[in-house]
Every structure is written in structure tokens, then in C-alpha cells.
Amino acid sequence: MFRNLTYAASAAAGLAMTSAPAWAQDGSIDQKVNEIFASSTGWFVSFIFSPFPGTSFPWIVAWLVVAATIFTLYFAFIQFRAFPHSISLVKGDYSDPNDAGEVSHFQALATALSGTVGLGNIAGVAVAVGIGGPGATFWMILAGLMGMASKFTECTLGVKYRNEYEDGTVSGGPMYYLTKGFAERGKPGGKILAVMFSIFCILGALGGGNMFQANQAHAQITNVVGDYPGWITGIIFAGVVFAVIVGGLKSIAKVTEKVVPFMGVMYVITALIIILMNFDKIGWAFGQIFEGAFTGLGVAGGMVGALIQGFKRAAFSNEAGVGSAAIAHSAVKTKEPITEGFVSLLEPFIDTVVICTMTALVIIITGQLISDPETGLYVLNEAGSAIATVDGNSGVALTSAAFSSAFGWFKYILAIAVILFAFSTMISWSYYGLKAWTFLFGEGKTTELVFKVIFCIFVVIGAAASLGPVIDFSDAAIFAMAVVNIVGLYVLMPVVKAELESYMSRLKSGEIKKYT
Amino acid sequence: MSEKFVVGYDGSDASNRALEFAVARAKSQGGSIVVAHVLEWSPYSFLTPTELEERHKRRNEELARAKSALMDPVVEKLSDSGVEISTEIKYGHIAKTLATVCSDTGATQMVIGRDGETSIGSRVFGSVASTLAQMAPVPCTIVP
Numbered sequence: 001m002f003r004n005l006t007y008a009a010s011a012a013a014g015l016a017m018t019s020a021p022a023w024a025q026d027g028s029i030d031q032k033v034n035e036i037f038a039s040s041t042g043w044f045v046s047f048i049f050s051p052f053p054g055t056s057f058p059w060i061v062a063w064l065v066v067a068a069t070i071f072t073l074y075f076a077f078i079q080f081r082a083f084p085h086s087i088s089l090v091k092g093d094y095s096d097p098n099d100a101g102e103v104s105h106f107q108a109l110a111t112a113l114s115g116t117v118g119l120g121n122i123a124g125v126a127v128a129v130g131i132g133g134p135g136a137t138f139w140m141i142l143a144g145l146m147g148m149a150s151k152f153t154e155c156t157l158g159v160k161y162r163n164e165y166e167d168g169t170v171s172g173g174p175m176y177y178l179t180k181g182f183a184e185r186g187k188p189g190g191k192i193l194a195v196m197f198s199i200f201c202i203l204g205a206l207g208g209g210n211m212f213q214a215n216q217a218h219a220q221i222t223n224v225v226g227d228y229p230g231w232i233t234g235i236i237f238a239g240v241v242f243a244v245i246v247g248g249l250k251s252i253a254k255v256t257e258k259v260v261p262f263m264g265v266m267y268v269i270t271a272l273i274i275i276l277m278n279f280d281k282i283g284w285a286f287g288q289i290f291e292g293a294f295t296g297l298g299v300a301g302g303m304v305g306a307l308i309q310g311f312k313r314a315a316f317s318n319e320a321g322v323g324s325a326a327i328a329h330s331a332v333k334t335k336e337p338i339t340e341g342f343v344s345l346l347e348p349f350i351d352t353v354v355i356c357t358m359t360a361l362v363i364i365i366t367g368q369l370i371s372d373p374e375t376g377l378y379v380l381n382e383a384g385s386a387i388a389t390v391d392g393n394s395g396v397a398l399t400s401a402a403f404s405s406a407f408g409w410f411k412y413i414l415a416i417a418v419i420l421f422a423f424s425t426m427i428s429w430s431y432y433g434l435k436a437w438t439f440l441f442g443e444g445k446t447t448e449l450v451f452k453v454i455f456c457i458f459v460v461i462g463a464a465a466s467l468g469p470v471i472d473f474s475d476a477a478i479f480a481m482a483v484v485n486i487v488g489l490y491v492l493m494p495v496v497k498a499e500l501e502s503y504m505s506r507l508k509s510g511e512i513k514k515y516t
Numbered sequence: 517m518s519e520k521f522v523v524g525y526d527g528s529d530a531s532n533r534a535l536e537f538a539v540a541r542a543k544s545q546g547g548s549i550v551v552a553h554v555l556e557w558s559p560y561s562f563l564t565p566t567e568l569e570e571r572h573k574r575r576n577e578e579l580a581r582a583k584s585a586l587m588d589p590v591v592e593k594l595s596d597s598g599v600e601i602s603t604e605i606k607y608g609h610i611a612k613t614l615a616t617v618c619s620d621t622g623a624t625q626m627v628i629g630r631d632g633e634t635s636i637g638s639r640v641f642g643s644v645a646s647t648l649a650q651m652a653p654v655p656c657t658i659v660p
Binding site: 100110114167257432 | 555557559560561562563564565566567568569570571572573574575576578579606608613616
């Protein structure tokens with residue numbers, strides 16, 4: 001039972017709960033594609049998400065969490081030591097005024113964030129709390145804090161080994177540090193890892209970064225306005241994405257890039273208001289989180305169930321260790337690669353420790369999860385698969401219900417937020433995919449156009465069809481990126497350590513100083 | 517001590533009036549002129565991944581365009597005025613950056629134009645002229 005649940009939640013991260021109606025519409029073509037895809041890729045999906053023998057703990061989650069722990073220890077809790085310095089860097093305290101007009105630390109961080117903040121923070125957390133109980137929040141925060149060290153490592157390398165071209169453009173990311181970094185250290189296999197990473201990155205971009213987003217956006221729209229064919233949403237989305245990535249229509253991208261952070265801030269503020277409105281329950285809610293973290297409070301799977309859900313949610317939400325952020329962060333203007341590492345460690349903090357926690361707290365504090373007043377334990381739903389909720393909601397509907405219980409109009413705002421988050425995630429992933437594509441096939445207008453057109457076609461497929469196996473596969477591809485990337489990080493982490501020590505000593509000696 | 521004038525210049529009629537005013541003063545007083553152009557820029561704006569990648573290239577293009585379209589014609593036009601002319605092209609908040617240019621170049625005066633805008637927009641958000649009237653580090657002449 002739990003095996004199935006774990007699988008559904010991990011592979012589709014809430015999709016199963018929220019877009020069931022979309023999955024029901026099987027056309028014969030869809031079915032055919034499903035069958036072919038499932039039979040040829042099923043082994044890969046099962047492999048990536050397979051649990052350790054005798055447990056329900058997927059090894060890929062352990063892979064990410066163990067890596068985060070190793071980086072945390074290797075860099076001696078850099079995420080806490082460097083936190084204040086990271087804030088100063090983002091504020092621009094150490095930016096040379098003569099570099100005005102270049103990409104600032106803030107801009108690199110904001111762009112990377114708009115690629116990671118998305119459905120995972122809204123729908124995924126609801127799935128985690130719904131299955132793992134409030135205790136999942138504790139493990140999610142812990143994994144988010146650890147993940148900061150993974151981001152730090154990969155983003156430092158992303159800047160250090162980026163390509164700077166004569167015309168002034170830059171390209172960076174795992175494919176470059178895997179090749180150049182391995183060669184520099186005299187290690188074999190860098191090129192092979194880079195090619196593998198690029199292939200997984202393209203697949204992940206088309207799937208998790210595209211079809212999953214289009215599919216969920218359509219599901220959200222139909223939730224609000226009623227059911228209609230998905231291809232309509234798909235065509236509109238594809239048209240807008242096409243206009244932005246092929247037509248270079250900056251205005252739409254600009255609007256999104258401005259509205260998305262605003263939506264993020266508004267989401268957090270609304271959550272804070274709801275939490276403050278129930279201030280008498282704050283202590284109780286944290287009590288539930290801590291108690292649930294170690295006892296499970298009657299949740300299916302107990303403490304381990306809470307732990308798996310929390311770890312998984314954090315890993316899947318902030319993408320720490322996946323390598324995608326290293327691509328986005330590499331354009332920053334800095335002479336010190338390590339500074340972007342410092343800045344990037346704020347990303348899992350904002351994404352997971354702040355935004356995901358807000359979602360979880362609102363769900364807990366508004367009493368969406370039903371517990372037995374006598375024993376204090378949570379009541380499971382009829383299937384015994386998740387905690388029973390008021391009105392039986394799960395996934396994004398659970399988040400929506402929690403927020404709407406305080407402000408009825410919030411479900412409309414949330415629908416808009418989901419669509420915009422989906423859109424900005426698609427724009428980001430189209431870029432990540434393109435970088436991997438050009439790494440494999442070379443740069444050039446035609447090669448780039450081919451990828452962009454393929455990307456737009458997949459938007460329509462994602463919104464129209466209910467290609468469960470395809471989405472499972474592309475999610476697996478995103479995590480396969482992490483397998484390759486983290487191997488590279490282990491090999492290259494001494495490089496980051498050397499950068500860190502050099503920078504810290506110069507910071508201490510006053511050689512690196514504030515401009516303001 | 518000879519006067520050094522920083523003139524805020526963006527090619528508009530108002531900025532040309534400011535420049536003429538400054539040139540006339542510099543001529544009579546034997547001073548020099550720094551023609552400053554500021555490209556509006558905030559390090560806290562939001563960009564797409566593609567814009568991040570191309571930022572350095574675009575910046576170079578923007579600087580080259582500002583030089584060829586704005587600064588070079590001015591320098592040429594004033595080459596026989598007998599006044600020493602230098603140029604500065606900077607990125608940033610317009611009023612703040614002009615103030616910084618004054619401090620950095622050791623200017624003694626600043627001259628800017630205004631277009632007499634009285635729209636609601638400039639009343640609410642302020643204009644470069646009114647901001648500089650408040651924060652200029654040196655005496656600031658606003659030419660109508």
C-alpha cells in the first residue's frame with residue numbers, strides 16, 4: 001500500500017491527487033503513447049524511485065539527503081556561518097559600483113528562485129503533510145537547511161567553470177564543470193557525465209519543467225472555471241511560451257518576472273496573516289510538528305512516514321543537488337565564484353524553510369487535518385492512505401481549502417499564482433534544457449530553434465494529454481540529473497573548499513571589502 | 517580655482533539647454549565640462565535566464581550606443597567651443613548616479629535641464645530635477 005503511495009507522491013508530486021479528472025480523458029492516441037512509453041521507460045522510473053530493500057524509503061531521496069549532509073559537514077555548516085554574509089552580498093554591499101548594469105547577485109538569485117518556487121511549494125507540501133502529518137514539516141525544514149550546502153557547492157562550481165564567450169554572453173552549469181573541472185583535476189569520465197547530465201536535463205526540462213507544469217496549470221484552471229479540453233490551455237500556453245523564447249517577446253517575460261515575486265511575497269504574507277489570526281494555536285501547531293516528527297501521531301508509517309514525506313518534499317521542491325540552479329546562477333557578474341555560492345544557499349532557505357513551511361503551517365493551523373480529540377492521534381481516511389481532511393481534500397485543493405477557510409477569495413488568487421508559477425518555471429526550464437541541448441549539439445540559431453519548437457509542442461501535449469508514464473519518466477529524469485551531478489560535486493568539492501578558504505582569509509584580512 | 521560643471525545629458529531638448537547654459541558659463545569663467553549620461557538601472561530588477569546570459573553583451577552594446585549616438589556628437593559639436601569636455605556614461609538611479617559623478621570627478625557645480633513636466637506621475641514619484649535639488653552634493657542649477 002505504502003509502496004504505491006510513495007510512488008504516486010514521489011513521481012508526480014501531487015499530480016495524482018490534483019489532476020485526476022485530466023487523467024481520465026483517454027483518447028486512443030494517448031493510450032497508445034502511454035503504453036509504448038510505459039513499457040519502454042517503466043524500468044527507468046522504477047529504478048530511480050525504487051525504495052531500499054525492505055523499506056519504503058526511495059534511495060534517490062537518501063542520495064540527495066546524504067549528499068546535503070556530507071556537504072554540510074565538509075564545509076563546516078557553511079549555510080549558518082555564511083548566512084549574514086550572503087544577505088550582504090544580495091544587498092550589493094560588496095558589488096563594485098562600476099559593475100552597475102551587469103547581472104547582480106540579487107538578479108541571479110531572483111531568477112533561479114522563480115524556477116524553483118512553484119507547484120511543489122503549494123501542492124507538494126499539501127501532499128506531504130496530508131500523508132506524513134505535521135511531523136513531515138520538521139523533516140522538510142531539516143532537509144531544506146541541509147540542502148543549502150548542496151546549492152552552495154554546485155553554484156560555486158557553476159560560476160567557476162562557466163564559459164565566457166567573446167561576444168560577452170556566458171554559459172554555465174554542471175555540463176561545464178563536469179568537463180572542465182574533471183579535466184583540471186585530472187579525473188576521467190567528466191565528459192561522459194556531462195553528456196549524461198545533458199540528456200537527463202533535456203528530458204527533465206520537457207517533462208517536469210514543462211508537461212507537468214502545463215498539466216497542473218490546466219488542472220487549476222478547470223478547478224475554477226469548470227472542465228474544458230486541455231489542448232486549448234496547451235495552445236494558449238505554447239503560444240505565449242513561443243512568443244517569449246522564440247519571438248524574444250520581452251514584455252511578457254518581464255511582466256511574469258515581476259508578478260511572480262510579487263505573488264510569492266503575497267503568498268507568504270497571506271500565510272503569516274492567517275497564522276497570526278490563529279496566534280493562540282501557534283504553540284500547539286509547533287508542538288504537533290515536533291511531536292509528529294518523532295512519533296508520527298498515528299500517521300500511516302509513523303515517524304518514518306513523516307520523515308520520508310518531509311525529506312522528499314524538500315528535495316523535490318528546492319532542487320538542491322539537481323544541478324539546475326547552477327545553470328541559472330552562472331551569469332552573475334563577480335570575480336569570486338564563491339560569492340554566488342553564498343547567495344545561492346539562500347535559495348533552499350526561501351523556497352523550503354520559508355515558503356513550504358508557511359503552506360504546512362496554514363494547513364495545520366486552520367485545522368484541515370482531522371484528529372481524534374480523545375487520543376490526539378490523526379484519523380486516517382477510508383483507504384488508510386492519508387490523514388482524513390475536512391471535505392476530503394488533498395494536494396493543491398487542500399492548500400486552497402486551508403487558505404480559503406480564512407479568506408474565501410484566496411482560491412482565485414491561488415489559481416492565478418499556480419498558473420504564473422507554472423509559466424515562470426517553464427521559462428526557466430526551457431532555458432536549462434536549451435543549455436543542455438546546445439552543449440550536446442553545438443550553439444547556433446537553427447539548433448536552438450529546433451529545441452525551442454520541440455519545447456512548445458510538449459507544452460500542448462502536457463496540457464492536453466494525461467500522459468502519466470511520460471510525466472513519471474521526466475520526473476525520474478530530473479532526479480537522474482542529481483545522480484550525475486552529485487557524483488561530480490563529490491569529485492570537485494575540494495575545489496570549492498580551496499575557493500572558500502582563500503576568500504574567507506581575504507575577507508578577514510580586509511582585502512575584500514564593502515563598497516557601501 | 518576653475519569651475520568644473522557636471523551636465524546631466526540625455527539628448528533631450530531640456531538637456532541641450534542645460535548644456536548650452538553650462539558651456540556659456542564655463543567659457544566666461546574658464547571652466548571645464550563633464551557631460552554625464554546615466555542609463556537607468558536597478559540591481560534589484562527581475563530578468564529572465566536568457567536576459568541574464570546576455571546581460572554583459574547588452575551592456576556593452578548599450579554603452580557603445582550611448583557613446584556613438586549621444587556623446588560623440590556632443591564632443592564634436594563642442595570641439596571648437598574652447599571648453600575642455602569630458603564624458604561619463606554610467607548605470608544606475610539617474611539622480612543618485614549624477615550626484616556620484618559630481619563627487620568622483622571633483623565637480624564644483626551641476627547643471628541639469630527640466631522639461632517643466634507637471635503630470636501627476638512626476639508629482640507622485642518626483643523627477644530627476646526635484647530629487648537633485650534635494651540631494652546634489654554641489655550647487656545645482658536647474659535650467660528650464
